[in-house]
Amino acid sequence: MLLRELLEAVDIRAAGGNHDVRLKGITYDSRKVRPGFLFVSIKGFKSDGHDYVGQAIKRGAVAVVMERELELPPDIAWAVVQDTRHALALLSARFFGDPSKQLKMIGVTGTNGKTTTTSLISSILSSSGEKVGLIGTVHNRIGARIIPVSHTTPESTDLQELLGKMIVEGVGACVMEVSSHALALNRVDGCEFDMAVFTNLTQDHLDFHQSMEDYLEAKLKLFKSLNLPGDKGIIKCAVINADDPAAERFAQAAGGLIYTFGVKNTADVYATEINVNARGVSFNIGGKLGSCQLNLHLTGLFNVYNALGAFTAAAALGVPQEIIKDALENVQGVPGRFEQVDAGQDFTVIVDYAHTPDGLENILKTARQLTRGRLITVYGCGGDRDRGKRPMMGSIAAKYSDFQIITSDNPRTENPAIIIQGIIEGVLPLVQKENYLVEQDRRKAIGLAISMARKDDVVIIAGKGHEDYQIIGTEKFPFDDRREAVLAIKELRGDKMD
Numbered sequence: 126m127l128l129r130e131l132l133e134a135v136d137i138r139a140a141g142g143n144h145d146v147r148l149k150g151i152t153y154d155s156r157k158v159r160p161g162f163l164f165v166s167i168k169g170f171k172s173d174g175h176d177y178v179g180q181a182i183k184r185g186a187v188a189v190v191m192e193r194e195l196e197l198p199p200d201i202a203w204a205v206v207q208d209t210r211h212a213l214a215l216l217s218a219r220f221f222g223d224p225s226k227q228l229k230m231i232g233v234t235g236t237n238g239k240t241t242t243t244s245l246i247s248s249i250l251s252s253s254g255e256k257v258g259l260i261g262t263v264h265n266r267i268g269a270r271i272i273p274v275s276h277t278t279p280e281s282t283d284l285q286e287l288l289g290k291m292i293v294e295g296v297g298a299c300v301m302e303v304s305s306h307a308l309a310l311n312r313v314d315g316c317e318f319d320m321a322v323f324t325n326l327t328q329d330h331l332d333f334h335q336s337m338e339d340y341l342e343a344k345l346k347l348f349k350s351l352n353l354p355g356d357k358g359i360i361k362c363a364v365i366n367a368d369d370p371a372a373e374r375f376a377q378a379a380g381g382l383i384y385t386f387g388v389k390n391t392a393d394v395y396a397t398e399i400n401v402n403a404r405g406v407s408f409n410i411g412g413k414l415g416s417c418q419l420n421l422h423l424t425g426l427f428n429v430y431n432a433l434g435a436f437t438a439a440a441a442l443g444v445p446q447e448i449i450k451d452a453l454e455n456v457q458g459v460p461g462r463f464e465q466v467d468a469g470q471d472f473t474v475i476v477d478y479a480h481t482p483d484g485l486e487n488i489l490k491t492a493r494q495l496t497r498g499r500l501i502t503v504y505g506c507g508g509d510r511d512r513g514k515r516p517m518m519g520s521i522a523a524k525y526s527d528f529q530i531i532t533s534d535n536p537r538t539e540n541p542a543i544i545i546q547g548i549i550e551g552v553l554p555l556v557q558k559e560n561y562l563v564e565q566d567r568r569k570a571i572g573l574a575i576s577m578a579r580k581d582d583v584v585i586i587a588g589k590g591h592e593d594y595q596i597i598g599t600e601k602f603p604f605d606d607r608r609e610a611v612l613a614i615k616e617l618r619g620d621k622m623d
């Protein structure tokens with residue numbers, strides 16, 4: 126594609142050089158530049174892409190888009206735009222052929238439940254005969270082909286390239302998690318969404334967003350985008366959790382049709398007769414979009430919400446009810462979400478990704494309902510992330526657990542002892558010292574919990590779910606809670622046999 130054609134996608138403030146140059150690619154990272162590429166320089170939080178323009182040119186960039194005019198060699202074409210993150214998204218969409226305009230695009234946002242809800246919607250749409258693309262925290266998927274990920278929502282260029290591949294591989298619908306970071310940092314600006322799903326809004330990411338209002342505003346962007354005209358012939362639709370206090374804000378922001386779902390407040394789609402058990406949860410769905418009885422293999426009231434969101438989305442897209450029911454009932458689990466670890470032990474071990482106060486409260490409440498013995502919780506909090514979550518998670522763990530082992534999550538560049546101190550501030554007012562212990566080493570912490578557990582106890586290992594690494598400093602070390610739990614159980618059995 127010629128630079129001239131590509132630049133039609135954005136408003137240009139100043140420009141120079143030969144715009145008839147043919148582009149071979151586009152990137153925001155000088156290290157990924159190859160000969161013939163356009164480099165878009167972004168002023169980031171850690172560094173400034175404008176400082177890497179020289180390196181990009183050395184690696185073969187033929188054109189540069191920037192926010193401030195830099196002096197460049199005469200053979201380099203250039204353009205200045207107001208906001209390079211926004212421009213990057215629009216340029217990337219155009220470069221990869223505006224793939225979101227050819228796909229049924231379903232975006233799911235909210236603090237918790239995005240991975241679970243997208244996974245459920247994807248299963249339903251696959252069962253209805255559609256080839257589905259999935260984008261999210263655990264992995265991206267094109268049909269059955271799994272692609273590893275580094276972010277929940279990819280940077281705009283990577284996202285548009287991936288959507289382009291989906292088109293080539295015959296995907297009809299793409300279900301994606303849309304994180305608040307992605308919305309705030311313009312990663313999805315080049316996407317045309319047909320449906321937006323809101324799961325819930327509770328405290329997280331206040332290291333990044335200035336306030337809860339700012340966090341909410343980021344999420345509203347997805348719903349506001351439904352007001353833009355579309356040319357796919359699909360009626361745009363918003364699916365909103367009516368039980369969340371922010372529901373009305375989402376409804377006000379949204380364009381197109383609106384369907385609400387819920388358990389407590391009046392909603393278009395609702396659940397009754399909810400029965401949570403160790404193997405799952407059964408309930409009836411009723412309301413505007415049909416009714417059915419469901420036996421879900423995922424447990425907890427929170428998964429009733431995830432299933433209601435998925436049911437509403439799929440029914441609004443016109444998927445027949447019997448297909449939705451079968452598909453939801455066939456889902457055996459989502460990796461790292463309330464995942465049971467079974468190595469033949471006589472107590473229950475559950476690995477879960479709860480890393481927010483609300484997530485932790487939901488799983489501990491559920492586990493409490495199902496525990497005949499003691500509830501032992503192993504958890505920590507991520508470093509370089511919202512510090513306000515730490516004491517909140519501490520008090521929640523204290524409220525529901527019989528015993529807590531406070532450990533490291535991904536400490537990143539923070540001192541693990543300081544993170545743990547933050548958690549303990551919430552624990553101390555609620556429990557005696559003999560009811561918790563601190564073990565910074567997560568492997569040892571898991572081992573301790575396993576060695577402590579007796580018949581009928583439940584051990585919850587929270588925070589890292591599907592993650593197969595631990596980030597200490599800036600390095601990633603292989604680490605998987607599920608594997609560690611199995612090893613600890615086996616080691617203990619070996620000890621007993623000796």
Ligand SMILES: CC(=O)N[C@H]1[C@@H](OP(=O)(O)OP(=O)(O)OC[C@H]2O[C@@H](n3ccc(=O)[nH]c3=O)[C@H](O)[C@@H]2O)O[C@H](CO)[C@@H](O)[C@@H]1O[C@H](C)C(=O)N[C@@H](C)C(=O)N[C@H](CCC(=O)O)C(=O)O
Pocket residue numbers: 153154155156166167168169170171172173174175177275276277278279280304305306307310333
């Ligand atoms: C806060 C945040 O999201 N930051 C993202 C942002 O980084 P940044 O703008 O600070 O980038 P930077 O490192 O300052 O660099 C600025 C620019 O210079 C470029 N550069 C830099 C070095 C170099 O040698 N050459 C070069 O060209 C970089 O490519 C970049 O374009 O843009 C980068 C490029 O896309 C992202 O990798 C980075 O994600 C960081 C690593 C991150 O951890 N993000 C997390 C918090 C995140 O996005 N999480 C959400 C999920 C959250 C949830 O829902 O739980 C997600 O969607 O994954």
Ligand SMILES: Nc1ncnc2c1ncn2[C@@H]1O[C@H](COP(=O)(O)OP(=O)(O)OP(=O)(O)O)[C@@H](O)[C@H]1O
Pocket residue numbers: 235236237238239240241242262277302324325427428430431461462463477478479480483484485487488590
């Ligand atoms: N609907 C829900 N409401 C509250 N908590 C939930 C809900 N669904 C899941 N959880 C809890 O939150 C954790 C994360 O769930 P999930 O991965 O589906 O959410 P997510 O929004 O994708 O999270 P992330 O933003 O980190 O990717 C689960 O492991 C569970 O503890």
Ligand SMILES: N[C@H](CCC[C@H](N)C(=O)O)C(=O)O
Pocket residue numbers: 277480506507508510534535588589592
């Ligand atoms: N996407 C979330 C994941 C958190 C997972 C948890 N294990 C942690 O490291 O805090 C984040 O980056 O905040």
Ligand SMILES: [Mg+2]
Pocket residue numbers: 239240261262263277302
């Ligand atoms: Mg997720």
